[in-house]
Amino acid sequence: MRDKVKIAAVQMNPAIMQNSKNLDKILSEAKNAATNGAELVVFPECALPGYVYSSREEAMPFMETVPGPATDRLAARCRELGVHIVTGLLEKDGNRCFNAAVLIGPEGLIGKYRKNHLPFLGVDRFLDRGDRPFEVHKTPIGNFGIHICYDCNFPESARVMALLGADILVLPTNWPQGRGKVAKYVVNTRAYENKVHLVAVNRVGEERGTRFIGTSKIINAWGDTLAQAGVDEEQILYAEVSLSEARQKHVVFKPGEFEMDFIRDRRPELYGKIAE
Amino acid sequence: MRDKVKIAAVQMNPAIMQNSKNLDKILSEAKNAATNGAELVVFPECALPGYVYSSREEAMPFMETVPGPATDRLAARCRELGVHIVTGLLEKDGNRCFNAAVLIGPEGLIGKYRKNHLPFLGVDRFLDRGDRPFEVHKTPIGNFGIHICYDCNFPESARVMALLGADILVLPTNWPQGRGKVAKYVVNTRAYENKVHLVAVNRVGEERGTRFIGTSKIINAWGDTLAQAGVDEEQILYAEVSLSEARQKHVVFKPGEFEMDFIRDRRPELYGKIAE
Numbered sequence: 001m002r003d004k005v006k007i008a009a010v011q012m013n014p015a016i017m018q019n020s021k022n023l024d025k026i027l028s029e030a031k032n033a034a035t036n037g038a039e040l041v042v043f044p045e046c047a048l049p050g051y052v053y054s055s056r057e058e059a060m061p062f063m064e065t066v067p068g069p070a071t072d073r074l075a076a077r078c079r080e081l082g083v084h085i086v087t088g089l090l091e092k093d094g095n096r097c098f099n100a101a102v103l104i105g106p107e108g109l110i111g112k113y114r115k116n117h118l119p120f121l122g123v124d125r126f127l128d129r130g131d132r133p134f135e136v137h138k139t140p141i142g143n144f145g146i147h148i149c150y151d152c153n154f155p156e157s158a159r160v161m162a163l164l165g166a167d168i169l170v171l172p173t174n175w176p177q178g179r180g181k182v183a184k185y186v187v188n189t190r191a192y193e194n195k196v197h198l199v200a201v202n203r204v205g206e207e208r209g210t211r212f213i214g215t216s217k218i219i220n221a222w223g224d225t226l227a228q229a230g231v232d233e234e235q236i237l238y239a240e241v242s243l244s245e246a247r248q249k250h251v252v253f254k255p256g257e258f259e260m261d262f263i264r265d266r267r268p269e270l271y272g273k274i275a276e
Numbered sequence: 277m278r279d280k281v282k283i284a285a286v287q288m289n290p291a292i293m294q295n296s297k298n299l300d301k302i303l304s305e306a307k308n309a310a311t312n313g314a315e316l317v318v319f320p321e322c323a324l325p326g327y328v329y330s331s332r333e334e335a336m337p338f339m340e341t342v343p344g345p346a347t348d349r350l351a352a353r354c355r356e357l358g359v360h361i362v363t364g365l366l367e368k369d370g371n372r373c374f375n376a377a378v379l380i381g382p383e384g385l386i387g388k389y390r391k392n393h394l395p396f397l398g399v400d401r402f403l404d405r406g407d408r409p410f411e412v413h414k415t416p417i418g419n420f421g422i423h424i425c426y427d428c429n430f431p432e433s434a435r436v437m438a439l440l441g442a443d444i445l446v447l448p449t450n451w452p453q454g455r456g457k458v459a460k461y462v463v464n465t466r467a468y469e470n471k472v473h474l475v476a477v478n479r480v481g482e483e484r485g486t487r488f489i490g491t492s493k494i495i496n497a498w499g500d501t502l503a504q505a506g507v508d509e510e511q512i513l514y515a516e517v518s519l520s521e522a523r524q525k526h527v528v529f530k531p532g533e534f535e536m537d538f539i540r541d542r543r544p545e546l547y548g549k550i551a552e
Contacts, residue, residue: 116543120535133546153538155431155469156547163549178529181468181499185461192457193431223457253454259396262429267392270409271432271551273439275544 003244005141005168007197008038009237011216011229013205016050019062023048023070026087027077033236034081039141044203045088045149045172046099046123052207056097056126063092066102066112075108082106084139086146088172096128101146101172103137111137113146117154122174122210124150136164142243145196149173152182152190152200156274162194162263167246171200176210183215192223195249195262197241204232221246279520281417281444283473284314285513287492287505289481292326295338299324299346302363303353309512310357315417320479321364321425321448322375322399328483332373332402339368342378342388351384358382360415362422364448372404377422377448379413387413389422393430398450398486400426412440418519421472425449428458428466428476432550438470438539443522447476452486459491468499471525471538473517480508497522 010029014022026043033041045051048070049062064070070089078085084105091100091114098114114130134157136145145161145168152158152171161169169190175183183202191198197220204214216229218239226239250261286305290298302319309317321327324346325338340346346365354361360381367376367390374390390406410433412421421437421444428434428447437445445466451459459478467474473496480490492505494515502515526537 116546117541119541121533129543133549150536150541153469153536154542155435156542156550159431160547160549163552176534178534181464185499186465186468188457189462189465192462193429223461257397258452258454260426260429265393265395265426266430266432267405268551270392271436273409273436274432275547275551276439 002141003242004240005243006037006039006238006240007199007218008033008036008041009199009201009216009218010041010043011202011204011214011235011237012044012047013203013234014044014047014050016052016207017062019048019070023073027073029236030077030083030085031081034083036238038083038238040084042170042199042201043087043172044201045174046090047087047172047203048089050207051122051174052210053123053126059090059123059126060092063090063097066091066100067109071102071104071109074104078104079106084141086170086172088148090123098130099124099127099148101148103144103146105139110139111135113148115148115151116157117150119150121176134160134164136161136166142167145169147171149175152187155190158190158194162196166196167243168197168199168241171198173200173202175202175213175215177213180213183213183217187217188219188223188225191219191221193262195221196246197221204234278417279518280516281519282313282315282514282516283475283494284309284312284317285475285477285492285494286317286319287478287480287490287511287513288320288323289479289510290320290323290326292328292483293338295324295346299349303349305512306353306359306361307357310359312514314359314514316360318446318475318477319363319448320477321450322366323363323448323479324365326483327398327450328486329399329402335366335399335402336368339366339373342367342376343385347378347380347385350380354380355382360417362446362448364424366399374406375400375403375424377424379420379422381415386415387411389424391424391427392433393426395426397452410436410440412437412442418443421445423447425451428463431466434466434470438472442472443519444473444475444517447474449476449478451478451489451491453489456489459489459493463493464495464499464501467495467497469538471497472522473497480510
């Protein structure tokens, strides 16, 4: 089994209502990252349409079907480069609209995720809540779990995906000012408590009075930050992670004297209140 | 309803196998804290017996019944001072032995908690796992949830108690070297994600080759550290917290534009895997 995977986190500044321009940029940055050896390239939440829409109607023309023309172009680029891409977009499915992310690889669309926890903020105010459980997608470069921005506030999101066997949690975000603590330590806690790698990719720039705070991070399964971006510039982060490191949940500090297992030591029979 | 509560966190260095000496110290530090206006005084995990025992048999003579002579003396002190105390001890109940903590107030013993998550470390290697769900204890100075050390690694512990209405989570610990990330950011995440206050009280000193790392903290319901102790000295921390701050889960950053509720925005119907 392969062990090392090189990840790129593309912190960018999408332009609202300019999907075509944003898609071109995503395609070119994916090529850039692949040239530097990245195998998984992650973009922010709503990297295609932007985020601060003022109504559902206003956002509607900037939503995608999945699969659709945008994911087809992403799939062609993944095939050409031999990489996997995760990016955020707005998805329309009949009358329903979701804040979503897609996972695409050299063989095409692998999966999509619809944001389950919606803050009352930006376009999320006008969307439908995700209607499907968290999933984990098996790929040749590891098992990926996808969640989006506010999902990370809820420890249940990462926990469910870790229990389903995720090696790497992907977190496209649009953290605005006021969410600095999530960037500072909550994302590290999610990696640490589940012993999984985590890639948090935020946007930068300002949209209709909302300023985003960058601070994208690639964090390993010990909770250590391997790479971190600044607060206001577009930037690509790179880091290599080890799949076996995320899969070995039993940690031996000193044999027979100090050992821990953050998954096996759980007491699920005591946690029923969480799912009520 | 009263709103402000003054908390004291007593970071101390208990001596192994010297329950009587440790109890005297707890009683005198409680008086000291009460003199400084504290209403809730919290001591470390295993503050009465110490922690690094090498067998169940060795630890047995240093276990307490609850209620018992030690809790009776604590209750007398609480009555005299008008304070609430939480301290860690080892509890024997017939043939069973637990790493436990007691909550005692002016009216006597209010509750006890038996550590549910046991690391393979120190005396925990030889004890029985807690046999009861997490609870919340209503008192005139707030609703307290108690957990111990390694419990905090599992987001489920704090989450269950927050859902049961805890205002203040009390966390007696014995963090040894190697647990610095829990002290550095995991405890802040627990407070932040549940919007509850958290008092983490560690010990200092060395016991049979295991060095403990202090860093006790009082953290408010925004995840901010109000007071933090050093790594190797005995010390009392004080901070005042607001009960209404912990009870107001709905946060309005900008009315109609940016609002969040870390409890109401949950999706428990998607969390079943956690309780399996």
